[in-house]
Amino acid sequence: MRMWPSRWVKGGVGLAVVLLSGCKASSTSDDHHYGYDESHYTHGYFVDARDTGHYFPDTGWSLNRESEACIGDTLYFETANERVRVYGSPAYSETTFRAAATELDNRIDDVLSQFRMGWHDFIDERSAAAPYPKQLIACLSPHVADAELSSASLSAVAIAPYHGSWPYDTGQILTHDLAHYVQENLSRYNAHHTLLPLWFAEGQATVVAGEPIASAYQHYDYEPLRDVTREDAGNASLRYEHYALAYRYLEKANGALAMTLLLDLVQFMDWKGDYPGVISSGESRAFVEAFDAVELVDHRGRYLSFARFRAEYHELLGASY
Structure with a gap:
């Protein structure tokens, strides 16, 4: 601090x-969806929290309804640089885990730059009361509609769990919600x-x-x-x-x-x-x-x-x- x-x-x-209002909904037609070249997915690995002890946060004061869906999920994908973890049910495809992690990892630096910060500045300044203050935590949540795509809280960014149905303006929507994620981490310490x-x-x-x-x-x-x-x-x-x-x-x-x-x-x-x-x-x-x-x-x-x-x-x- x-x-x-x-x-x-x-x-x-x-x-x-x-x-705070939920994320701004996107109105897109069903035939315009997000596409990503899988060869460009960020490197990382799948891990089980029962092996690492890194369970999804269960502190409700720092989550919203959408991200609370991952409480109890033990599977997560972590980027090789250890900045991003995406939790979710093993019923969701590996592609969705990787796509979500890639989008978050690729976009967070640009978002932080508009707050005139770098990643390490953010880690130093964000709420130390948040679980895993050195990582960006995400949740593949069934409570997020495909058109809305994402919803941010202090501890996690909830993301729609079906990669193939993400809207064409996925990047802009995630950027908007990453801005909320940064805002909440910089402006709250332990307020509910x-x-x-x-x-x-x-x-x-x-x-x-x-x-x-x-x-x-x-x-x-x-x-x-x-x-x-x-x-x-x-x-x-x-x-x-x-x-x-x-x-x-x-x-x-x-x-x-x-x-x-x-x-x-x-x-x-x-x-x-x-x-x-x-x-x-x-x-x-x-x-x-x-x-x-x-x-x-x-x-x-x-x-x-x-x-x-x-x-x-x-x-x-x-x-x-």
């Missing part, structure tokens, strides 16, 4: 109970729920995955900052584009590294555990206090508190283009 400068640790913050508002978490993941972003002149079409939890969000198809617009405004003004430092500071607040609760609008106190403490600025370089960003969102976006 990084020691934080005292100027970043101010006033009351803490742990919040807010819900995400500390990030929905708009921020989904907006950052959308930007990292290279998915569509609303144009700044369209900012009045949606109110992204009102979507603090999944329960707050409507069904508007364009909402992810507006989450990305809100997040990108912050990143453009402050840089991607500042956004990663914000996540790390939220984790520090959770680790201290001194400031439980949420503010009146529903955001975790940890996120709000970290937002203010990291000293973000607007597009003109003026200090931007969370309260001001929320209150003046449309005015700020309208003046930014």
